[in-house]
Amino acid sequence: MSGHVRLLIEGAAALVTLSNPAKFNAMSRAMWCELKQVFTGLQQRTDVRAVLVAGEGGHFCAGGDIAEYTDFRFHSEGLRDFHEGDVWGGLSAMLACDLPIVAQIEGHCMGAGVEIASCCDVRVAGQGARFGAPIAKLGFPMAPREAELVVREVGLATARQMLLEAAVLDAPTMLARGFLQVVTHDADVPAEALQRVLRMTRLAPQAARMNKQALRALSSGQSAQALLATAYDYADSAEHREGIAAFLTKRPPIF
Incomplete structure (x- = not known):
């Protein structure tokens, strides 16, 4: 089992870190389950007012942990359980959370990273961040509910480009297309994202x-x-x- 989703509470802010740095924070099955547990728990708290989601080590999330895929992807029931149970369980817990969520996006934001970022309310990215879902290179499509989420947030034209061309887009492009609210210098991303979370904690x-x-x-x-x-x-x-x-x-x- 590789990777973890860490939760740190600082005052009225929750800091959620995707941690699998050896794989640029690719999401393992365990991490999807932990993501669900973290956000289900945050939804019940009255002392937290805003959430920051970030990746460890200068990257947001490079996608799924492909090393695990041979364990379950080659039969339909196992594949369905992964996407509808593990992945959608984590994403739906984020979507159901009534706390404002800010994404701190650095480096790779691919596949699962785009999906997780799509669950956030405000997305702050560095100029060097890269976005895409090049799973056509791996021989499979995006799961329906995940695709619906991504289309809603990135737009249909951008989703087509990501999925059909396996295109990787830069942060200024994603800002121009409305997916990002802020693009700043790479070194300034953590401070910019945290500032926005702290501002939210002071609001009603x-x-x-x-x-x-x-x-x-x-x-x-x-x-x-x-x-x-x-x-x-x-x-x-x-x-x-x-x-x-x-x-x-x-x-x-x-x-």
């Missing part, structure tokens, strides 16, 4: 959770009308009152 946590829930529902095809039954239940909440009172008295809010 209830509002962040409600925004993520609404955005998740709307992106899945629900109508705004379907959300109206509970949309204004926060009216008398302490957080709402504090935010308005702080603005009127010209002081920073204390959430």
